[in-house]
Amino acid sequence: MQGQTIIVTGGGSGLGRAICLGLADAGAQVAILEINAESAQVVVDEITAKGGKAFSVIGDITTRDSAKALVDSAIATAGRVHGLINCAGVYPRRPILEITDADWDFSFAVNVRGLYNVSVAAITHMxxxxxxxxxxxxxxxxxxxxxxxxxxxxxxxxVVSLTKSMALAVAPDNILINGVAPAGIATEKARAAGFLPELAAQTALGRAAEPEDVADVVIFLVSEKNRYMVGETVAISGGYFIA
Structure with a gap:
C-alpha cells in the first residue's frame, strides 16, 4: 500500500489502533480521525517511531459539517485519500427494558450518523x-x-444495511464499500468488561479475536487487492455461528 493514504476513524485505541498499525506496516500513510487527541497522538508516535507515516485530525463526526471539515483537513494534509475505514463507535450495554432516549441518541449519533457523515465527505473526493x-x-x-x-x-x-445501499450507489464510480462484522475482540476495554470468556466458549476456535485478526481482513478490503467484493459484510467470528 505504498503511496496510499487511508483515513481511520476511531484509530486511537482497540481495533482502530491495530488497523492503523497494520496499514502503516503495509506502507500506507494513516490519517487518524479521532475525538481523543491524546490517544491519537500515541498511535501516531508508535507508527512514526517505526519509520511509518501517520498524522491525526481531531474532532467530532456526529455533525455533517464537522465530519466534512475533518475529512477535508486530512486530504489537505495528504493530498489525496485512497481509502476510509469507519471504526469509530460506542458499545453501550444495557438490558432491553432499561434503554433510555439518551442511550438511543448517543449510539445512533456515533455508530450510524457519524459513519454516514464521514463516508459522504470521503466519497465526494473519491x-x-x-x-x-x-x-x-x-x-x-x-x-x-x-x-x-x-x-x-x-x-x-x-450499518450493514447502509453498507449495501452506499455500495450500490457508488460502485459505478469504482468506489468499493464493504463491511466486517466481528464477534468479541480482545481489546483492553473488552477484557475489563469480563464477557470475553463466555463468548469464547461459544466459538469453534475457543477464543476471542485478537485485534490483528480483524485488522488483517479490513486491510485487505481497503486495499487494491480487493477488486470484486462490494456491498458485503464479512463475519469474523471464530466459528461463532457453527459452534
Missing part, C-alpha cells in the same frame, strides 16, 4: 479522483440477537 475503498465496522450483534445491547445491535444492523 468520485473526483476516480475511485477508492471504504470499510465499515459492523458487529456480529447485527446478525445475531443480543438482549443486553439491543440498541447497539440495531445500530450495527443499520
Amino acid at each position: 468520485q473526483a479522483q476516480g475511485g477508492g475503498r471504504i470499510v465499515n465496522i459492523a458487529s456480529i450483534d447485527a446478525l445475531k440477537a443480543h438482549p443486553k445491547n439491543a440498541h447497539y445491535a440495531a445500530m450495527k444492523a443499520a
Whole structure:
C-alpha cells in the first residue's frame, strides 16, 4: 500500500489502533480521525517511531459539517485519500427494558450518523479522483440477537444495511464499500468488561479475536487487492455461528 493514504476513524485505541498499525506496516500513510487527541497522538508516535507515516485530525463526526471539515483537513494534509475505514463507535450495554432516549441518541449519533457523515465527505473526493475503498465496522450483534445491547445491535444492523445501499450507489464510480462484522475482540476495554470468556466458549476456535485478526481482513478490503467484493459484510467470528 505504498503511496496510499487511508483515513481511520476511531484509530486511537482497540481495533482502530491495530488497523492503523497494520496499514502503516503495509506502507500506507494513516490519517487518524479521532475525538481523543491524546490517544491519537500515541498511535501516531508508535507508527512514526517505526519509520511509518501517520498524522491525526481531531474532532467530532456526529455533525455533517464537522465530519466534512475533518475529512477535508486530512486530504489537505495528504493530498489525496485512497481509502476510509469507519471504526469509530460506542458499545453501550444495557438490558432491553432499561434503554433510555439518551442511550438511543448517543449510539445512533456515533455508530450510524457519524459513519454516514464521514463516508459522504470521503466519497465526494473519491468520485473526483476516480475511485477508492471504504470499510465499515459492523458487529456480529447485527446478525445475531443480543438482549443486553439491543440498541447497539440495531445500530450495527443499520450499518450493514447502509453498507449495501452506499455500495450500490457508488460502485459505478469504482468506489468499493464493504463491511466486517466481528464477534468479541480482545481489546483492553473488552477484557475489563469480563464477557470475553463466555463468548469464547461459544466459538469453534475457543477464543476471542485478537485485534490483528480483524485488522488483517479490513486491510485487505481497503486495499487494491480487493477488486470484486462490494456491498458485503464479512463475519469474523471464530466459528461463532457453527459452534
